[in-house]
Amino acid sequence: MKTLSKIFVLLLASFTVLSCNEKNKNIIVQTDYNDFLYVKDNKPRDFAQGEIDFWQQKFDKDPEQISYLSLLASNYSKLFENTGNVKYLYKAAELLLKSNETYHYTKVGTIRSLGRNYISQHRFKEALVLANKALKIGEGMKETQKLLFDVQMELGDYKNAEKNLKALTDSSDFDYLIRVSKWNDHLGDLKTAISLMEKANDVAVKNDNKSLKIWTYSNLGDLNGHDGNIQKSYDYYLKTLAEDPNNTYALKGIAWIAFSYEKNSVEANRIIDVISQRHHTPDFYLLKAQIAEYENNDTAQKENLASYFNMLQTINYGAMYNKYNALLYAEDKSTAAKALEIAKIEIDHRPTPDSYDLLAWSYYKLGDAKKALAISEKHVAGKSFEPKLNYHLATIYKANNKKEAIAPIKTELLKSTFELGPNLEKKIISL
Structure with missing residues (x-):
């Protein structure tokens, strides 16, 4: 009996070590980012604000110096990137618009700057008009072709985007x-x-x-x-x-690793709660809602989604969150018609596979799987490698009993579970 007991203990110990080693394989996030999480000062933000104060004083003394407006706009754009506060993006646009109007749209650099601002606002068609204005002037062609490539990629005009890319080689x-x-x-x-x-x-x-x-x-x-x-x-x-201790984008990336790879929702939430205080944007609520869904915490999920929509009602983000809104509305039959409306607007704004996917997914959620299939096969299948779009495509195939088309997509999706997150991982497995 003693011998059997010893064998049992040894087996148990071996199992425990193996379990711990297996668990540790999934530990990536360490405490080495913690200092960045609690950085007190924000040098890039303070520098941009100092530049704004300096150039505003100069402009107030000499309003004829229109070139100051572009310098102001550049620093307001930096404030937007650093804080997420969309009012700074709009302020930059206002200054660039005034500058372009004063110059009668003859300065290509200022035209391009406004075009880039419009891309950030998801005003892609207006950005294209500006890029073509700059192209017509002819000065600084390479820089204009870079802008054209960026806009055309957003608009799904891949043929012309490739032409402009080849011109830059x-x-x-x-x-x-x-x-x-x-x-x-x-x-x-x-x-x-x-x-x-x-x-x-x-x-x-x-x-x-x-x-x-x-x-x-x-x-x-x-x-x-x-x-x-x-x-x-x-x-x-x-x-x-x-390089940039205040970079909330990198910290958000680490939060995603903690959540999606390590399944450590507590740590992911801790990171998000800290960085969302200094970079307050609606997408943080969406991430917290995803985490709450994974934890089966319906109350927290609903609270975070309510906070997300409340922020959109309080602050005008234009079309910047249309995609997220369409996907959220599609999940509930009572709001799926809203998703359809947004999808149609997005197709008008940017007829990309992404936008057509929103349309197909909205029809699928409204119960019209055949229409969803027709749209997906014409505008999405084979036209995008984005995992989320291909998950939708596989789901629509399943609803239309096209089982043979699902298998290759599912194989690729299983390689993208980190990008898609734990909630979709479960759904992919059941395809």
């Missing part, structure tokens, strides 16, 4: 590298997209350009996460924070 140019990386991501070639972003990062590091390093590090964090390289993703977010 320069393997040593940072702006070209990040755009050709985006193009390869669009084509579903994630490995090449990462490789090109790494080359862009090499350029940023070689030139010791802080803002470009922040940009590439954070994007490499995203891309590696999408490719399943969670440790590399985490390391790049830490590199982002080393």
